[in-house]
Amino acid sequence: MTRCSPAAFFHRARLGYPLLALLAAGPAALAGTPIEERAPADPAGQVEVSNTAGSVVITAWPRNEVEVTGTLGEGTERLEFSSSGKLTRVKVVLPRQSSRVQGTNLVLKVPAGSALAVNTVSADVTAAGVRGSQRLQSVSGNIHTEAAAEDVECKTVSGDVKVTGSGQPGLLTVTTVSGDADLSRVAGEVNGNTVSGAFTVAMGDTSRSRLRSTSGDLGLHGRLTPDARVDFESISGNVRLDLQGPVGAEFDVSSFNGDIRNCFGPQPVRTSEYAPGRELRFREGAGTGRVRIKTLNGDISVCNK
Amino acid sequence: MTTDDRQELPGSLDAALERLPRSIEPGRDLWPAIEAQLEPRAARPLKRWLWPAAAAMLLVVASSLVTASLLRRESAPVARVAPVAQELRYATASFGPDQQLGPAYDAARQELAQSLAQRIGRLPPQARRQLERNLVELQRASAEINAALELKPGDPLLEELLLNAYQDELAVLASVQQLTAGNGSGTMIDATRMQL
Numbered sequence: 001m002t003r004c005s006p007a008a009f010f011h012r013a014r015l016g017y018p019l020l021a022l023l024a025a026g027p028a029a030l031a032g033t034p035i036e037e038r039a040p041a042d043p044a045g046q047v048e049v050s051n052t053a054g055s056v057v058i059t060a061w062p063r064n065e066v067e068v069t070g071t072l073g074e075g076t077e078r079l080e081f082s083s084s085g086k087l088t089r090v091k092v093v094l095p096r097q098s099s100r101v102q103g104t105n106l107v108l109k110v111p112a113g114s115a116l117a118v119n120t121v122s123a124d125v126t127a128a129g130v131r132g133s134q135r136l137q138s139v140s141g142n143i144h145t146e147a148a149a150e151d152v153e154c155k156t157v158s159g160d161v162k163v164t165g166s167g168q169p170g171l172l173t174v175t176t177v178s179g180d181a182d183l184s185r186v187a188g189e190v191n192g193n194t195v196s197g198a199f200t201v202a203m204g205d206t207s208r209s210r211l212r213s214t215s216g217d218l219g220l221h222g223r224l225t226p227d228a229r230v231d232f233e234s235i236s237g238n239v240r241l242d243l244q245g246p247v248g249a250e251f252d253v254s255s256f257n258g259d260i261r262n263c264f265g266p267q268p269v270r271t272s273e274y275a276p277g278r279e280l281r282f283r284e285g286a287g288t289g290r291v292r293i294k295t296l297n298g299d300i301s302v303c304n305k
Numbered sequence: 306m307t308t309d310d311r312q313e314l315p316g317s318l319d320a321a322l323e324r325l326p327r328s329i330e331p332g333r334d335l336w337p338a339i340e341a342q343l344e345p346r347a348a349r350p351l352k353r354w355l356w357p358a359a360a361a362m363l364l365v366v367a368s369s370l371v372t373a374s375l376l377r378r379e380s381a382p383v384a385r386v387a388p389v390a391q392e393l394r395y396a397t398a399s400f401g402p403d404q405q406l407g408p409a410y411d412a413a414r415q416e417l418a419q420s421l422a423q424r425i426g427r428l429p430p431q432a433r434r435q436l437e438r439n440l441v442e443l444q445r446a447s448a449e450i451n452a453a454l455e456l457k458p459g460d461p462l463l464e465e466l467l468l469n470a471y472q473d474e475l476a477v478l479a480s481v482q483q484l485t486a487g488n489g490s491g492t493m494i495d496a497t498r499m500q501l
Contacts, residue, residue: 050496092496119496122429139484140432157428157481158435177477178435195439195477214439214446214473233469235446254462256453275457296450296466 033072035106037090039083041066044113044132051092052121054103055141060112060129066090067109073102115150124159142179147172147186154181160197167204174199180216192218198237206230213237217298224249228289236297243304248285253302254278255295263303398447398471401454401464406471417478424485436481443474 041047043064049056054073061067066088072079073092080091092104103123110116115132118125120141127134127145136143137155142162145152149168154161154175161174161181169188174181176197183190183201189208192199194216201211203222210231211218218232219240226248232239238258253260253268260268260280271277280302293300398406398414425433450467457463 052496121496122432123496137484140429140435155480157484158432175476175480177439177481193473193476195442195473212469212473214442214470233466235449235466235470256457256460256462256466271460271462272457275460276453277457277460277462279462294462294466296446296453296463 032074033076035068035070035072035079035104037068037079037081039066039081039088040064041083041088041111041114042086043111044115045086045088045111046115046117046132047088047090047108047110048117048119049090049106049108050119051090051104051106051123052094053101054092054105054123056106056108056118056120056123056125058108058110058116058118058125058127058130060114060131061109062112063109064111065109066111066114068106070105070107073104075101076104079104165204169205169207190220211239224289224291226286226288228291230289230291232293234295234298237295238299238301239293239295240301241291241293241303243302245304246285247289247304248287249289249291250283250287251281251291251293251302253280253291253293253300255298255300257297258295258299261299261301261303263305399451400467401451402458414475414478417475417482421478421482421485425481427485428481436477440474440477443470443477446470447474 041064047058047066049058066083068079068081068090075095077093077095080089080093082089088110090106090108092106094101110130112129112131114130116127116130116134116136118127118134118136120138122140123138124141125136125138125143125145127136129146131148131150133150134145134147134152136145136153138159139156140158141156142160143154143156144162145154145164147163147165147170149166149170151171151173152163153173154163156175156179157177158179159176160179161176161183163172163174163181163183163186165172165184165186167185167187170186171189171191172183172186173191174183175192176194178196179194180197181192181194181199183192183199183203185202185204187204187206190201190203190206190211191209192201192211194212195214197213197216199211199213199216199218201209201220201222203209203220205225206220206222206228207225208229209220211220212232213234215236216234217237217240218234219242220230220232221242221244223245224230224243224247228249230241232241251262251264253262254271254277256277260278262280264282264284266280266282268278268280271279291302293302397411400406425436428436447467447470450463450470454460454463454467
């Protein structure tokens with residue numbers, strides 16, 4: 001394991017006494033300490049990164065090495081960097097009792113087949129070109145990543161999530177409290193859950209999709225596979241489903257207070273003479289897929305364009 | 306029929322009536338069948354499909370509490386943080402006009418919320434504000450569905466939405482609990498101790 005404390009950095013860099021004197025001058029002099037680490041890594045290994053504040057930028061490269069560059073924030077205790085077997089760890093360690101710590105900016109290059117596990121508090125996370133599975137988590141930082149065929153899981157409280165897929169089917173799971181999610185060119189299975197975030201999904205073929213919100217709007221644009229199972233649910237968010245290509249599915253759409261609109265023809269009917277509630281059930285094409293949409297107050301729109 | 310009327314009846318019929326038994330025992334015990342029909346209305350239990358769902362929710366809460374408790378033990382406190390988010394106090398979780406999810410569920414949810422209230426102060430301010438706002442939003446959603454169930458008791462759409470709303474609330478509480486767990490009671494979250 002290599003520890004990139006400021007003192008170790010200066011020792012390794014052989015910068016001599018003048019800079020050590022500068023180091024002794026006080027923490028302010030340490031602002032933006034450069035990071036430069038590199039170690040061999042398994043081409044399909046796991047890379048774990050944790051950084052509280054600042055940013056994490058990860059890109060894939062064709063080498064079997066992990067490289068970490070960037071700048072260590074002022075007040076940070078050290079950077080831990082280790083690589084053993086299939087696991088590479090990059091951790092920005094903070095002093096336990098200090099609250100004055102500047103953000104650390106990490107720039108990683110990892111083998112393209114790596115699996116990622118990234119944890120941040122307010123640091124933004126950006127990943128590109130990684131083909132392995134990804135588990136990206138941030139409290140308030142934004143997450144931007146690219147999805148290949150492997151599973152991708154993104155979780156935030158208030159941070160926004162943007163995932164760009166490659167069109168290959170995979171499993172994508174996005175959970176936010178208030179963060180918005182913009183998922184494009186994804187395919188296969190998408191699971192999304194939010195309280196007030198707005199979720200927009202542009203898919204190729206969708207086989208399984210489950211989106212739920214409390215007040216956030218939900219939208220999906222894509223093609224249903226013949227055995228598709230699509231399930232939307234929201235309390236007060238609006239739901240919009242725009243389907244492409246031939247549609248063969250049974251639709252089960254209902255709302256307690258919201259409007260139901262569709263481009264297929266059948267009209268919603270009241271579920272009770274004396275209380276609110278409308279439902280729309282119909283079969284389109286072969287009817288082998290299933291589409292369920294439920295809201296309390298949110299409006300629902302189902303169309304094929 | 307009055308006493309005077311009876312006195313006007315022919316003697317033989319009057320005597321026959323007098324000979325009739327005051328009560329008749331049924332040929333078989335009818336009470337079990339009657340009781341079986343009365344019991345559901347008296348107890349108003351949750352629908353059969355709700356029990357496994359409620360149990361699953363309790364399992365989520367229990368596992369989150371155990372995790373939080375273990376992680377709390379692992380981390381030595383380094384600073385005290387004033388508890389915040391007093392509004393994270395929940396009323397009894399009702400399920401429509403005359404059903405409730407039960408005291409065990411309420412206690413578990415309250416404990417999870419209190420544990421979160423002690424940690425929420427270490428979230429970045431903007432995230433904390435958003436989280437508090439959204440927890441209130443979740444409670445508002447449950448209340449709104451419960452109000453709708455008053456209008457339309459037993460409506461399957463409303464019951465499904467309400468059950469999922471409670472599940473979502475627990476999922477958010479558990480998720481943030483995990484995000485902020487393992488950090489002792491320090492003044493800020495350390496990403497190296499966050500739970501993946």
